[in-house]
Amino acid sequence: KNEVEQSPQNLTAQEGEFITINCSYSVGISALHWLQQHPGGGIVSLFMLSSGKKKHGRLIATINIQEKHSSLHITASHPRDSAVYICAVDEGQFYFGTGTSLTVIP
Amino acid sequence: GAVVSQHPSWVICKSGTSVKIECRSLDFQATTMFWYRQFPKQSLMLMATSNEGSKATYEQGVEKDKFLINHASLTLSTLTVTSAHPEDSSFYICSAATPNYGYTFGSGTRLTVV
Numbered sequence: 001k002n003e004v005e006q007s008p009q010n011l012t013a014q015e016g017e018f019i020t021i022n023c024s025y026s027v028g029i030s031a032l033h034w035l036q037q038h039p040g041g042g043i044v045s046l047f048m049l050s051s052g053k054k055k056h057g058r059l060i061a062t063i064n065i066q067e068k069h070s071s072l073h074i075t076a077s078h079p080r081d082s083a084v085y086i087c088a089v090d091e092g093q094f095y096f097g098t099g100t101s102l103t104v105i106p
Numbered sequence: 107g108a109v110v111s112q113h114p115s116w117v118i119c120k121s122g123t124s125v126k127i128e129c130r131s132l133d134f135q136a137t138t139m140f141w142y143r144q145f146p147k148q149s150l151m152l153m154a155t156s157n158e159g160s161k162a163t164y165e166q167g168v169e170k171d172k173f174l175i176n177h178a179s180l181t182l183s184t185l186t187v188t189s190a191h192p193e194d195s196s197f198y199i200c201s202a203a204t205p206n207y208g209y210t211f212g213s214g215t216r217l218t219v220v
Contacts, residue, residue, distance in 0.1 A: 095213075096211045
């Protein structure tokens with residue numbers, strides 16, 4: 001049983017499309033992170049959430065603590081958004097989702 | 107699936123001592139290993155990238171003589187925090203890359219230096 005479930009596992013979108021990646025978790029958390037990992041491996045932390053909603057540029061992250069669910073939205077997607085997006089929950093130790101591989105086609 | 111076993115999950119050590127953190131790939135060969143650090147309330151930060159059999163590449167601001175990384179085999183990478191000080195207290199995570207499995211993470215090590 002995985003503590004963090006992400007969906008979809010793979011996603012291909014046309015440039016300009018609105019994208020949603022979902023994350024459900026089963027543990028109690030102090031914070032949830034959305035990470036972006038590019039093919040070179042480097043990880044960028046996009047958001048750290050403990051409640052509500054955050055927005056940064058074209059990226060929006062929401063979390064529903066009661067439902068233990070978070071979503072990452074990308075508006076007006078662009079090929080440079082192609083990466084693996086990882087949901088990670090901090091419960092004293094990290095539990096990671098398996099990642100969503102996003103490919104945005106021009 | 108690909109599993110990376112990271113040990114220890116937590117460690118408390120005295121200031122001035124050294125601590126070794128291991129990341130072991132259990133069912134695949136990890137050609138590249140990434141080491142991350144996360145201070146409380148902050149995001150993950152890449153410390154270094156290591157490739158099996160070669161020297162690690164450290165990110166700017168990370169002291170290579172303090173954070174010794176060894177990736178001597180395709181299944182084991184270690185991070186040694188030498189002469190640890192309280193400011194080194196942090197959460198350390200490894201991530202392994204392979205051509206077949208993509209990326210997979212260790213569960214992390216919480217280091218407290220007292």
